[in-house]
Amino acid sequence: MRAMSLPMIIVHGGAGNWKDERIPVGMEYVEKAARAGFGVFEKEGSALDAAEACTVFMESCGQLNAGLGARANLDGVRELDAMIVDGETLSFGSVAAVCDIQNPVSLARYIMEKTDYAFFAGNNANRIYQQMISEGYREEREPGVIKPHFEVFGADTVGCVAVDSKGNIAATSSTGGISKKLPGRVGDSPVMGAGAFANEICGATATGWGENIMRVTLTRMAVLYVEQGIDLQKAAEKAMDLFETKTGSEAGLVMADKDGRWSKATNAKAMPTSVIAEDLGNISSYTK
Numbered sequence: 057m058r059a060m061s062l063p064m065i066i067v068h069g070g071a072g073n074w075k076d077e078r079i080p081v082g083m084e085y086v087e088k089a090a091r092a093g094f095g096v097f098e099k100e101g102s103a104l105d106a107a108e109a110c111t112v113f114m115e116s117c118g119q120l121n122a123g124l125g126a127r128a129n130l131d132g133v134r135e136l137d138a139m140i141v142d143g144e145t146l147s148f149g150s151v152a153a154v155c156d157i158q159n160p161v162s163l164a165r166y167i168m169e170k171t172d173y174a175f176f177a178g179n180n181a182n183r184i185y186q187q188m189i190s191e192g193y194r195e196e197r198e199p200g201v202i203k204p205h206f207e208v209f210g211a212d213t214v215g216c217v218a219v220d221s222k223g224n225i226a227a228t229s230s231t232g233g234i235s236k237k238l239p240g241r242v243g244d245s246p247v248m249g250a251g252a253f254a255n256e257i258c259g260a261t262a263t264g265w266g267e268n269i270m271r272v273t274l275t276r277m278a279v280l281y282v283e284q285g286i287d288l289q290k291a292a293e294k295a296m297d298l299f300e301t302k303t304g305s306e307a308g309l310v311m312a313d314k315d316g317r318w319s320k321a322t323n324a325k326a327m328p329t330s331v332i333a334e335d336l337g338n339i340s341s342y343t344k
């Protein structure tokens with residue numbers, strides 16, 4: 057557990073069996089994403105603003121498994137899942153299996169903030185997207201063309217946890233899902249308490265095999281451990297121990313609390329991660 061000053065942001069680019077030559081690329085893009093998110097704080101943005109900006113960067117960079125860089129499903133279609141969570145209000149917005157948009161995290165935020173609902177899937181999520189664009193909530197961005205995806209075996213999701221100067225926490229997750237997924241398959245990333253969770257105390261976002269992350273509600277468990285008085289690093293490790301014991305699978309998670317402490321844990325080969333906090337001056341980055 058590392059104590060930081062506020063505001064702060066912690067970002068990951070997916071846990072998995074990264075090819076060695078892809079790890080520096082992952083590191084480069086999570087560092088850029090952390091800067092994109094932290095830059096919003098410098099303009100008085102909130103935790104939600106920073107988390108959205110950071111995730112939009114990762115979705116738009118085309119180098120990570122989200123947004124433009126997302127894997128295609130077995131039909132050759134990019135089906136995206138994403139979520140944003142507001143720890144202050146315990147609200148979330150999610151989209152699942154949504155196609156032809158570049159930044160599903162912004163649509164998830166629109167759903168959370170501007171509708172009476174929390175979760176939309178498939179074609180009907182695109183109708184909400186059109187509503188979002190026509191209302192001017194966000195500008196339309198090209199969905200991009202599908203390119204053969206670089207190999208990032210198992211490196212499956214991007215996400216971040218941001219804490220603003222008031223101690224409000226936001227968490228995100230965004231993904232194209234697992235390799236060779238069947239059309240319509242949805243993983244953990246848009247599921248509250250599985251792919252991400254945040255409340256007024258702590259936030260967490262996860263990456264890994266979604267079916268297994270949902271079985272143990274990985275991010276909810278990690279935050280619950282903190283609520284029970286366990287320190288942040290031990291909480292991340294305990295949640296990962298539970299995950300590995302129950303599922304025998306690979307995953308990772310990053311966490312941050314209202315005071316800017318943060319932690320991470322993974323049992324995968326690599327999970328490019330980057331942190332920026334007010335008093336850090338420079339970015340801190342980790343491959344695992």
Ligand code: GLY
Nearest residue numbers: 233243264265266
């Ligand atoms: N963790 C992303 C997925 O399983 O879809």
